[in-house]
Amino acid sequence: MGIKTAKFGGTSLCGSEQFRKVRAIVEADPERRYVIPSAPGKRCLSDSKVTDLLYICHAMIQQSLPFQDVFAVIGQRFREIAEQLGLTIDVQSFLDRIAGDMQAGASLAYVASRGEYLSGRILADYLGCEFIDAAEIIKF
Numbered sequence: 860m861g862i863k864t865a866k867f868g869g870t871s872l873c874g875s876e877q878f879r880k881v882r883a884i885v886e887a888d889p890e891r892r893y894v895i896p897s898a899p900g901k902r903c904l905s906d907s908k909v910t911d912l913l914y915i916c917h918a919m920i921q922q923s924l925p926f927q928d929v930f931a932v933i934g935q936r937f938r939e940i941a942e943q944l945g946l947t948i949d950v951q952s953f954l955d956r957i958a959g960d961m962q963a964g965a966s967l968a969y970v971a972s973r974g975e976y977l978s979g980r981i982l983a984d985y986l987g988c989e990f991i992d993a994a995e996i997i998k999f
Contacts, residue, residue, distance in 0.1 A: 863890045863891045867896050869909075872899050875940050882986060899978060909933055914971060950977070
């Protein structure tokens with residue numbers, strides 16, 4: 860038995876229906892043991908990618924502008940995904956910590972990576988799998 864890694868891009872995780880498709884793909888092959896998620900992408904042409912919104916938040920903070928309205932859009936997106944999947948994961952606690960880190964001067968790399976982080980948290984909960992934070996195990 861081999862081990863497979865599956866990487867799902869932003870369109871693959873843009874909403875709860877796409878998370879359901881990802882789950883079916885992962886569960887269809889027991890050799891798929893590692894799943895790497897992207898941040899949610901656009902659901903339609905007029906939508907925004909979560910990573911783009913996170914970049915905007917960081918830029919606003921750098922200019923001493925309030926970022927909470929943009930961050931609220933991000934939060935709503937992740938809360939909707941979790942709710943529509945029937946999950947009980949406390950997405951708000953993660954969002955609160957991220958917002959605090961951002962206000963405290965978190966780096967652009969950290970801010971930009973939080974979309975993948977939150978997708979990973981939600982997807983791990985949805986799949987009933989362990990979440991592994993790459994920031995804790997990958998060092999350069």
